[in-house]
Amino acid sequence: MNIVVLVKQVPDTYSERTLRAADGILDRAATDPVLDEINERAVEAALQLTEAHGGEVTVVCMGPASAADSIRKALSMGADRAVHLSDDALAGSCAVQTARALAQVIGGLDHVDLVLAGNGASDGRVSAVPAMVADVLDLPALTHARQITVDGTTVTVRRETDRGAVGLTAELPALISVSEKINEPRYPSFKGIMAAKKKPVTQPSIAAAGIAAAEAGLASALTTVTSVVPRPPKSAGQKLTDDGDGGAQIAVYLAAQKLI
Amino acid sequence: MAEVLILVDHLDGQVKKSTYELLAAARPLGEPSAVVVAPPGTAGKLADALTQHGAEKIYLAETDRTDFLTPEVDVLAALVESASPAAVLIAVSADGQEIAGRLAVRTGSGLLSEVVEIGPESVTHSAFGGAYRVEAVANTPHPVITVRSGAAEIGSGRS
Numbered sequence: 345m346n347i348v349v350l351v352k353q354v355p356d357t358y359s360e361r362t363l364r365a366a367d368g369i370l371d372r373a374a375t376d377p378v379l380d381e382i383n384e385r386a387v388e389a390a391l392q393l394t395e396a397h398g399g400e401v402t403v404v405c406m407g408p409a410s411a412a413d414s415i416r417k418a419l420s421m422g423a424d425r426a427v428h429l430s431d432d433a434l435a436g437s438c439a440v441q442t443a444r445a446l447a448q449v450i451g452g453l454d455h456v457d458l459v460l461a462g463n464g465a466s467d468g469r470v471s472a473v474p475a476m477v478a479d480v481l482d483l484p485a486l487t488h489a490r491q492i493t494v495d496g497t498t499v500t501v502r503r504e505t506d507r508g509a510v511g512l513t514a515e516l517p518a519l520i521s522v523s524e525k526i527n528e529p530r531y532p533s534f535k536g537i538m539a540a541k542k543k544p545v546t547q548p549s550i551a552a553a554g555i556a557a558a559e560a561g562l563a564s565a566l567t568t569v570t571s572v573v574p575r576p577p578k579s580a581g582q583k584l585t586d587d588g589d590g591g592a593q594i595a596v597y598l599a600a601q602k603l604i
Numbered sequence: 605m606a607e608v609l610i611l612v613d614h615l616d617g618q619v620k621k622s623t624y625e626l627l628a629a630a631r632p633l634g635e636p637s638a639v640v641v642a643p644p645g646t647a648g649k650l651a652d653a654l655t656q657h658g659a660e661k662i663y664l665a666e667t668d669r670t671d672f673l674t675p676e677v678d679v680l681a682a683l684v685e686s687a688s689p690a691a692v693l694i695a696v697s698a699d700g701q702e703i704a705g706r707l708a709v710r711t712g713s714g715l716l717s718e719v720v721e722i723g724p725e726s727v728t729h730s731a732f733g734g735a736y737r738v739e740a741v742a743n744t745p746h747p748v749i750t751v752r753s754g755a756a757e758i759g760s761g762r763s
Contacts, residue, residue: 472705479706505698566714
């Protein structure tokens with residue numbers, strides 16, 4: 345079975361993440377970019393499936409040129425090839441534009457049986473792009489999977505969310521997004537890292553991918569950020585002096601705050 | 605005044621509290637219309653509670669389809685077409701985010717995700733764990749907005 349894995353480069357959550365005041369876009373230069381951890385789990389799930397059932401793994405990534413490092417990481421884990429959609433015209437795309445662009449790229453690939461993705465990136469918190477891609481491609485969306493079973497052309501997942509667990513079954517082709525409980529991703533081996541340098545990475549322009557320039561990027565985004573305000577620094581608390589009635593003062597303060 | 609569609613979140617025949625918050629949060633944008641998608645024979649029972657909490661209109665869609673979350677997307681997409689709402693509000697949850705995203709991409713609507721406040725002109729997000737307050741607008745008709753709990757006080761009808 346041939347699998348496409350969607351990956352995203354995100355700012356490392358350990359680094360200071362800043363938004364540009366002018367347009368509210370993530371300041372990528374000021375952060376440490378990494379392959380989002382949930383994507384490593386999606387790559388791992390894809391590798392386990394192709395190891396059991398045969399087929400190849402293609403990584404698809406939309407992002408700036410620096411995302412090449414994240415793609416190379418996925419290839420060093422064992423993916424076979426990658427498509428890096430990295431046209432400057434895409435910068436500032438909203439969720440709907442992103443889903444449509446990714447769907448366009450996937451739709452242009454031959455014989456895709458399964459699309460795998462993480463269930464949500466650590467930076468944007470939309471957590472809906474995989475299902476949106478599935479909707480555009482008219483694929484069933486099996487999201488938040490912690491377990492995947494493939495039997496012939498039928499795929500079954502165990503979906504776990506804060507609402508509880510449910511079993512979902514669909515016929516291939518389908519899209520699955522994985523939760524962080526799906527597996528522990530492998531570390532790239534030295535051999536894998538060397539092999540990844542020679543694996544093919546295509547970089548189509550938006551025109552080659554079939555995306556209309558008039559629909560791409562910040563200027564035609566369906567949503568616009570109008571202001572970005574950093575959280576004000578915490579102000580000092582109120583000091584109470586204990587003149588023997590400290591307990592009573594605290595009680596009065598808490599009562600005034602409607603805490604007791 | 606335009607109507608605002610609110611997807612009713614319900615479990616075991618009870619409307620979830622987040623839905624009541626949405627009925628109140630919708631007011632700056634228009635008149636709240638509740639949209640119930642539920643198995644046959646269960647949707648009608650929710651109507652009284654929704655009216656009491658400010659729903660001006662209720663759409664009941666009863667279906668025994670078992671395709672996961674797709675009936676909700678289909679019903680809302682059809683209503684976006686027929687009712688031209690000012691916005692569609694959905695409570696934040698794993699299912700809510702997914703329904704909202706699919707609805708937005710299918711209807712060509714701006715998606716405003718995990719909003720903490722709804723104003724007449726813009727919505728407010730909280731980014732990177734509260735480090736930023738970000739205001740945003742949709743550039744399309746009928747934006748799809750997912751709303752975090754606590755965005756509005758639960759009301760008891762017309763205010």
